[in-house]
Amino acid sequence: MSQIDIKVEFLGGLDSIFANKRSYEVKVDNTKIVTLRDLIFDVIVKDLLVNPEENYSIYIQDETIRPGILTLINDSDWELEDELDYILQHKDVISFTSTLHGG
Amino acid sequence: MSQIDIKVEFLGGLDSIFANKRSYEVKVDNTKIVTLRDLIFDVIVKDLLVNPEENYSIYIQDETIRPGILTLINDSDWELEDELDYILQHKDVISFTSTLHGG
Amino acid sequence: MTDTLSNEEFSRYGRQMIVQGISNNRDPIEHQLLLKSSKICVIGAGGLAAPCLSYLAGAGVGEIGIIDDDIVETSNLHRQIIHSTSRQGELKCNSAKKFINDLNPHVKVKTHPVRLTNDNAFEIFEPYDVILDCTDTPMTRYLASDVCVLLGKTLVSASGVNTEGQLTILNFENIGPCYRCFHPKPPPPNTVSSCSMNGVIGACIGLVGIMQAVETLKVLQKVYTKENFEPFMLQYNGYMDQSLRRFRMRKRRSDCVSCGDEREITREKIESYEINYLSFCGSRNYDVV
């Protein structure tokens, strides 16, 4: 199948730079969007991130997700998968959560 | 496919009559076990219920699940589905939960 | 509706008033005033009510009624954290009132040191907007639900035993399902467990009580509306892993004897004891703990 469905979530307040929406269902052509890196840089940053001039650095730093944001692939830390090189699957849930510091 | 996987859960203290196990993975032949009624009376009561002489009436009353136990099909109240006549699907999650009364 | 906040109230509630995105685009002051003008009544001042009352009082609910005729005992204190060792022997509703008054003197507290009965339920519930069920017996749960349906009040209902708990909203705005929709027939009395027989982890029942406070805030501040409300039940378990399940529940049953199309339960039948909850639910002796 060349079209796959991916759920993308922005938790821990990150939704504030994604139109205040915590969850997106995106359809991608997985002949072009193969890895998580492709999803982040070719879909999320281009289509979902609001006001990129101002907000890009809140989400991305040094060509990866910025420190303080955890990335989860189907509820597992992306370090347990292949991080940016993870190969997307149909129905994957990709979650980004900002680390909270209130007490 | 004639063999399907069903997850069966016993919550709210019901696990006490199912060997203190809250969750079972069962494989059933769905040429024979077609409906939720079949699952309950031909699988759960026969294979999972411990000490049926004593415990049957805690689980079953008047040929259905006894009052005070809620039945959920994939996290939805079975009244939103077809209750005992629900046709089982591969990977269904069937949950039974006793209604709690402590405060 | 009360229409102002004092400076003290602004600084007291400021941290919750600036939380964005939950007020249905209402002005933060208006959102807070919805709480200040609310009257709620909690049945039971035990393990669920302790944290629930704490956070609802802290948040600034205007008036809180507390129905409980029990007294504070040592065995309560591992989970009923609004009471204290020095208040053992006092009525729980009075002890709870002292706690609330000292946490937030803006909250008006009314105590009802009685057991909820067919006789007194209508009179007690009538002045309140929302009722919270924190009790221990199916009898009281049926009674509270029937009375809420007849008075048109939303009922936020919670329970817990051992490491588990359940939470639901009944008769929401007079359109949601009632307790009898979920449970047309009562459970056999020998299958009902209580905290005194089965035990309870204080923090686990406390967590359910806080979930109840969160849901009550959503009702009082009209985060839930007739348009967006969907019947649900939350089921928490604390061990081995902490988990929270959300079950999608049935809507009103058209054949419900309490809230359905042809209703059999009336105020008269309840108050005359023609409807007898004890014989309906069976005769086991339930302790309210």
Next chain:
Amino acid sequence: MTDTLSNEEFSRYGRQMIVQGISNNRDPIEHQLLLKSSKICVIGAGGLAAPCLSYLAGAGVGEIGIIDDDIVETSNLHRQIIHSTSRQGELKCNSAKKFINDLNPHVKVKTHPVRLTNDNAFEIFEPYDVILDCTDTPMTRYLASDVCVLLGKTLVSASGVNTEGQLTILNFENIGPCYRCFHPKPPPPNTVSSCSMNGVIGACIGLVGIMQAVETLKVLQKVYTKENFEPFMLQYNGYMDQSLRRFRMRKRRSDCVSCGDEREITREKIESYEINYLSFCGSRNYDVV
């Protein structure tokens, strides 16, 4: 280990002692004595600590240390329910101590009315078995984690803002991942939000504090073991629906500068301020609220 319970303790803890199935087949008395002989230290006496302390004290933890140099203010009271209007102006650690002493006089409380620093962290943590992080800043979180790794102590770490919260267990029994394993690089200071800037719903942070109490009980009563422990993070959100997610997290990083194979962080470097958490995390002014 303390080896007896008084009659008063039996009736006080009876309801939690009879809960079955969570004690790893230990005798209920032994299971309770594990709490009685435990010493924990809580960093911060605010919105997370309030319910967390209540339930851990209620459950009968033997000794509790509280580190906080703030005083009770009106703006705390919507969520910090162990404090009270009459104790405004008092040190939070003293106010918390009064609350705990009145709830459960069996608990020994030690107050530490200081801010946690490179200077004092080792000395303060040393006598305790388990440390609870209820603080507000990345600086303190890195410091607490580094010190726990060097002292071999388990750290139960929670946080919350707005309607959300997170919870994890760090350096579990000296084999689990530490804060630096999760966050080798600190977040840029402008991306960190606090309760005073972003607001917080009292009941939501309260719920996370109770989850922290439940996890701490599992550590103290050895429900978690080196064999069954798997790194995780719980993420709660209160609105619109209440939800609790469990994320499976990485194990220790072998290249972690704190807990890895070639460790760079030492007690000497911390105490001499060679490791400077302020410059590591950036210079924004964090309020502990």
